[in-house]
Each structure stands twice: as structure tokens, then as C-alpha cells.
Amino acid sequence: MKDVFSLNVITGIFNTMMGLAAPFLYAALGETFAQTSGVVNLGVDGIMLLSAYAAFYFTLITGNLWLGVLTAAIVGLLMGLLMSFVSVTLKAEQGVSGIGLYMFGLGMSSLLFKVTIGTVKTVVGFQSVKIPILGDIPFLGPVLFDNSIPVYGAFLLVPVAWWVLEKTTLGLKIKAVGQNPAAADSVGISVNGIRYLSVCLGAILAGLAGASLSISQLNLFQDNLTAGQGFIAVALVYFGGWSPIGVLAGSLLFSVVNSFQLWMQVLGVKISPSVAVMLPYLLTIAALTVTVNRVRQPAALNKPFERGEN
Amino acid sequence: MKGKGVFRLVGLAIAVAALAIACGGSKPAATAAQKPAASAAAVKQIKIAVVMPSATTDAAFSQSMWSALNAVQAEMGGPSAMEIKYSENMYNVPDAAAAIRDYASQGFDIVIAHGSQYGSSVQEIAKDFPKVTFAWGTDVNTFGLPNVYAYTAAAEQGGYVNGVLAAKLTKTRKIGVTGPVEVGDAKTYIDGFVQGVKATDSSISVSKTWTGSFSDVALMAAAAKTQIANGADVLTGSSQSVVGSIGAAKDKGNVLWFGTQSDQASLAPSLVVASQVYDWTAMLKDIIAKHEAGTLGGITYTLTLANGGLKIAYNPGYSLAADVKAAGDAAIKGITDGSIKVQP
Numbered sequence: 001m002k003d004v005f006s007l008n009v010i011t012g013i014f015n016t017m018m019g020l021a022a023p024f025l026y027a028a029l030g031e032t033f034a035q036t037s038g039v040v041n042l043g044v045d046g047i048m049l050l051s052a053y054a055a056f057y058f059t060l061i062t063g064n065l066w067l068g069v070l071t072a073a074i075v076g077l078l079m080g081l082l083m084s085f086v087s088v089t090l091k092a093e094q095g096v097s098g099i100g101l102y103m104f105g106l107g108m109s110s111l112l113f114k115v116t117i118g119t120v121k122t123v124v125g126f127q128s129v130k131i132p133i134l135g136d137i138p139f140l141g142p143v144l145f146d147n148s149i150p151v152y153g154a155f156l157l158v159p160v161a162w163w164v165l166e167k168t169t170l171g172l173k174i175k176a177v178g179q180n181p182a183a184a185d186s187v188g189i190s191v192n193g194i195r196y197l198s199v200c201l202g203a204i205l206a207g208l209a210g211a212s213l214s215i216s217q218l219n220l221f222q223d224n225l226t227a228g229q230g231f232i233a234v235a236l237v238y239f240g241g242w243s244p245i246g247v248l249a250g251s252l253l254f255s256v257v258n259s260f261q262l263w264m265q266v267l268g269v270k271i272s273p274s275v276a277v278m279l280p281y282l283l284t285i286a287a288l289t290v291t292v293n294r295v296r297q298p299a300a301l302n303k304p305f306e307r308g309e310n
Numbered sequence: 311m312k313g314k315g316v317f318r319l320v321g322l323a324i325a326v327a328a329l330a331i332a333c334g335g336s337k338p339a340a341t342a343a344q345k346p347a348a349s350a351a352a353v354k355q356i357k358i359a360v361v362m363p364s365a366t367t368d369a370a371f372s373q374s375m376w377s378a379l380n381a382v383q384a385e386m387g388g389p390s391a392m393e394i395k396y397s398e399n400m401y402n403v404p405d406a407a408a409a410i411r412d413y414a415s416q417g418f419d420i421v422i423a424h425g426s427q428y429g430s431s432v433q434e435i436a437k438d439f440p441k442v443t444f445a446w447g448t449d450v451n452t453f454g455l456p457n458v459y460a461y462t463a464a465a466e467q468g469g470y471v472n473g474v475l476a477a478k479l480t481k482t483r484k485i486g487v488t489g490p491v492e493v494g495d496a497k498t499y500i501d502g503f504v505q506g507v508k509a510t511d512s513s514i515s516v517s518k519t520w521t522g523s524f525s526d527v528a529l530m531a532a533a534a535k536t537q538i539a540n541g542a543d544v545l546t547g548s549s550q551s552v553v554g555s556i557g558a559a560k561d562k563g564n565v566l567w568f569g570t571q572s573d574q575a576s577l578a579p580s581l582v583v584a585s586q587v588y589d590w591t592a593m594l595k596d597i598i599a600k601h602e603a604g605t606l607g608g609i610t611y612t613l614t615l616a617n618g619g620l621k622i623a624y625n626p627g628y629s630l631a632a633d634v635k636a637a638g639d640a641a642i643k644g645i646t647d648g649s650i651k652v653q654p
Contacts, residue, residue: 121577219557222553265518277521
């Protein structure tokens with residue numbers, strides 16, 4: 001057991017955690033914006049998939065990683081506009097349209113992959129960038145200061161998202177629209193406009209999540225690359241109580257337990273693989289039941305706005 | 311009022327004209343189509359449908375069957391001799407069952423249910439279509455039905471050979487195995503692999519991780535990175551999500567990979583040493599021949615090194631030392647002639 005908890009192993013566990021958490025952070029923070037404004041977007045996984053494909057494909061043919069990131073963001077934006085149009089303008093049932101968006105992303109990415117690439121290929125993705133001096137601190141150095149740019153971006157996004165939501169007028173408007181759209185409307189805030197903005201912002205971030213998978217963490221694209229991570233990201237928004245800090249906590253908890261169970265398997269600790277794989281989910285559920293019941297759900301979540309109706 | 315009447319008349323005239331052109335146009339096409347069909351009737355086209363749980367491009371299980379079908383089709387003379395229809399990504403078993411039943415009712419000669427999870431579906435559907443041949447794998451059970459073939463691969467054999475090679479190539483004396491779910495040919499392959507390593511050098515440590523999913527590439531990549539961080543310099547694993555492990559090996563740069571199910575050399579040309587390849591072509595040709603001769607099922611096929619269904623594909627892009635290759639070839643020979651027994 002002494003071997004198991006050596007500094008090397010603990011550093012390894014937290015290091016793996018950082019890489020695993022990045023896609024969740026992008027997608028869940030993005031979804032936080034959308035849900036804070038009152039729109040549930042269940043299509044996050046589909047957006048991640050189509051953006052992951054786009055980022056990978058454009059990196060493959062141009063050799064330029066940033067062009068891949070840009071393409072992923074554009075794909076995210078387009079899907080966000082689609083979701084906004086269906087949910088906000090057409091006022092369709094958000095859960096259903098989200099699932100439809102997911103299926104569209106899943107099917108389209110599979111089709112495009114088959115037609116344009118055909119077999120699994122790899123690219124040279126974003127490499128780890130070690131920050132000088134800080135990267136040499138024992139434990140904290142390798143964990144916090146030796147990651148790829150997309151991973152740094154994901155963690156830097158947390159304070160930025162918090163600041164936008166808590167300290168800017170825009171954040172206030174988003175929250176108002178999600179809590180009491182009728183009141184916001186009466187004060188002159190464009191409810192639908194803010195919702196469009198939030199959903200598109202969320203979708204762009206989901207696009208970046210996809211890119212972080214295909215051209216940073218995994219450096220390849222395959223059918224159904226995300227394997228449902230987008231849905232976990234949506235769940236993390238609920239877990240985090242619609243707050244960026246909460247989302248960070250949820251993403252880290254889920255990822256560190258996943259990383260921990262992998263290390264335990266590698267080190268040969270006698271744990272049934274089935275139990276090991278269940279651990280992240282079990283602990284997240286346990287954490288949910290133990291934490292104080294936060295009634296912070298946006299009051300107008302999942303309710304389309306019709307002036308004069310609400 | 312008069313104006314409207316004229317419009318209606320013109321509209322009607324256009325509609326009638328369009329109808330006439332459409333009908334007139336199709337007649338010549340119809341007669342033209344008759345001629346090629348008549349001459350093609352001389353060689354009866356065999357129609358094969360396949361239902362797969364993942365994509366044809368998965369670099370693993372489904373791709374192995376897909377490549378084999380296309381190879382057999384090319385050998386037989388192309389689509390005019392053998393028609394292939396497929397349904398991929400059928401991980402949802404009820405959906406797959408519907409597809410299997412659909413193909414059978416559409417008049418396909420042979421329907422391949424390529425996934426051990428489709429077993430109970432095949433058992434049910436085969437009874438309703440006694441003239442259709444069903445081929446199902448990987449498993450050995452034909453359910454006592456006269457129109458069901460079963461097929462499987464003795465994956466532990468190639469696993470053993472890969473294990474022998476891996477044991478000779480590891481410098482850190484730590485080998486990592488990244489597995490999906492501990493079932494089926496993933497389990498037998500890995501069990502064989504460990505036997506091969508231990509038979510060559512029992513002091514080498516082999517650590518296994520199971521991600522619990524056949525498709526979670528991100529978790530597989532994380533598992534591989536963990537193995538590498540723990541010091542493993544040779545990796546292997548199974549399932550389509552293994553592309554994640556290969557990517558992790560490529561990232562590190564000097565971690566070697568042993569593949570199974572399909573030839574994975576193209577994924578990391580300088581790091582993949584060898585792959586166990588499932589070659590279903592001989593089996594497919596046998597099933598087609600038997601079906602044409604009137605035997606619609608009742609046999610279990612097993613791919614082995616001895617019958618050529620399993621092949622070890624050495625990657626020409628990796629320069630393998632002669633003595634290591636000799637050890638690998640000796641293992642192949644030993645398994646083929648029976649002197650080495652590998653437990654599945």
C-alpha cells in the first residue's frame with residue numbers, strides 16, 4: 001500500500017485527471033450559460049462529435065491546429081444557431097430538440113468521417129507546454145503547469161465564466177432571462193436575443209470541447225468518439241448548481257475518481273474492474289445526496305418565452 | 311374570371327405534358343433494363359447482408375468482417391456476382407434484430423449477425439426463415455438449427471504469439487494491457503497474451519486495465535497513458551476503442567503496440583510491431599459454397615493459426631530483430647503443430 005500512494009502515483013493520478021477534466025469543463029461551462037438563460041441543450045454530445053470531426057479533418061488536411069480549433073468553434077456556432085432557432089424561435093420542446101440535435105451530430109459526424117476519411121488516422125495534436133520555473137515545483141508543477149494549451153484554456157475558462165456571470169451586466173441579463181423572463185422583458189431586455197446568445201456561446205464551447213478531444217487529448221477521430229461525455233457534462237451543470245465553481249468541482253471529482261480507478265488497476269490493486277469503472281458515477285451520485293439541497297435551478301428553465309403568456 | 315380559367319387550362323396542359331414525358335421517357339428505359347437482366351440471369355448473384363455493432367472503419371472487430379466480405383466479393387467478380395448490404399453501428403440489439411429480420415425477409419441468401427450480443431435474436435429469427443442461411447459470431451452455438459452457422463476466433467493463439475514477442479522487446483520489463491470489457495475474444499486474447507509473456511520470461515510484470523466499454527476511446531487513452539506513466543514500454547489491448555491506446559503510445563513516442571482483430575500497423579507505422587488479423591475470407595467462401603450446395607447451417611467455424619483464419623501480420627515499417635522474429639515464428643509453429651497449448 002505504501003507503493004500505491006507514493007508521490008509518483010499521486011502526481012500521476014492528478015495529472016491524468018487534468019486531461020480527463022478538460023472536455024467536461026468546456027462543455028459543462030458552456031451548458032451553464034445556456035441553462036442559466038433558461039434553455040436546456042441536450043445536444044451537447046452531438047455538437048462535440050461534429051466539432052471533433054471538423055477540428056480533426058481540417059487539422060488533417062491543413063496541418064494547422066488553430067484552423068482546426070476555429071472550424072470546431074464555427075461548427076459549434078452553427079449548431080447553436082440551429083438549436084436556438086428550434087427551441088427559442090419555434091418554441092419546440094427543448095429536451096426533444098436537444099436529443100434530435102445529438103442524433104444529427106452523431107450521424108453527420110459518422111457519415112462525414114466515412115466519406116471523407118474512411119479509416120482511423122492520427123494527427124499530431126496540441127503537445128504539452130511546460131511553464132518554466134512553475135513547472136518544476138514538485139507535484140504542483142507536473143499537475144498544473146505541464147499541460148496542453150486546450151487544457152490550460154479549459155481551466156482558465158472557469159474564472160472567466162464566473163466573472164462574466166457574476167460581475168458583468170451581460171451575466172445579470174442572462175440570469176434575469178432565466179429566472180423571470182417576463183420581468184426582464186418588461187425592462188427592455190431581449191429575452192430571445194439573450195437566449196440565442198447563451199445557447200450559441202454554450203455551443204461554441206461545446207465545439208471547443210470536441211476539438212480538445214480530437215486534436216489534443218486523443219489526436220484521432222472515430223465514430224462516436226465522445227461515448228456520451230456530452231451528457232455527463234450536462235449532468236455536471238446540475239451537479240454544480242449552475243455555478244462555474246460547482247461545475248469545476250464536479251468535473252474534477254468525476255475525473256479524479258476515474259483517474260484513480262485506472263491507476264489502481266494498473267498497479268494491480270485487487271479491485272474488480274466492474275466496481276472500479278462504476279466508482280466515478282457512484283461517488284458523484286453520493287456527493288449529490290450529501291451536499292446541501294441547492295434550489296438554484298433557473299426558474300424559467302425549459303420554458304419557451306412568449307410575451308404576455310408567462 | 312376569364313383570366314383564371316386560362317391559367318387553369320395552361321396548368322392542366324403542363325401537367326398532362328409532364329405526365330406524358332414521364333411515361334414516355336420510362337418506357338425505353340424499362341425495355342433497356344430487361345436486356346442486361348436476362349443475360350445476368352446466367353450467373354446467379356449471391357446476396358449477403360451483414361449487421362455489425364460498430365463502424366466498418368473501426369480498425370478492429372467490424373472492419374475485419376467488412377474487409378473479408380469485400381475481398382471475397384472482389385475474388386468472385388464484383389457486385390454482379392455478390393451483393394453486399396450492411397448495417398453498421400447496430401449496438402442496440404433490438405435495432406439489430408429488426409435489421410436481421412428485414413434482410414431475411416428481403417430475400418438475402420446469407421445474413422451475417424456479426425456480434426455475440428445478437429445470439430438470441432438469431433435464434434428466434436432463423437426459425438422464421440428456413441431457406442435463409444444465418445451466420446453468427448463470435449460464438450460456437452448453432453442452437454441446433456439447420457440454417458445457422460456459428461463462428462469464432464481462437465484469439466488466445468495470436469495473443470500468445472504477441473506475448474512472446476512483447477516479452478522479448480520490453481526494456482523496462484513492464485507490459486501494459488488496456489482491455490475493454492472482460493468478455494469474449496477480448497478476454498481470450500489477453501489471457502493468451504499473458505501466457506505468452508510468462509512462458510518467455512515469468513519475471514516480466516503485466517498489468518491489466520479494463521475500461522468497461524468497447525467504445526470509450528477517451529477512457530482507453532487515459533488507461534494507456536496511466537500504463538505508460540507507470541513505466542510500461544509495450545502495450546496491447548482489444549476492441550475498437552484501442553485506437554486511443556495506440557494514440558497514447560504514439561504521443562509518448564517509444565512505446566510499442568501489439569494489435570488484434572485487424573492489422574493496426576497503419577495507425578502507428580513505426581510503433582506497431584505485429585497484429586493478429588482475423589481473416590474471415592476462407593470461412594465466408596466455405597459458407598457460400600455450402601449454402602449453394604444446399605447445406606444452410608449447422609457448423610461452427612473457428613479461426614486458428616493452423617487453418618489460416620488467424621494470421622500474424624508483422625509490420626514491415628518496424629524493424630524487428632531477427633532473433634525476436636524467430637521466437638515469434640517458433641511460437642506460431644508450436645501452436646500450429648500442437649506442441650504449445652494455449653488456454654482460452
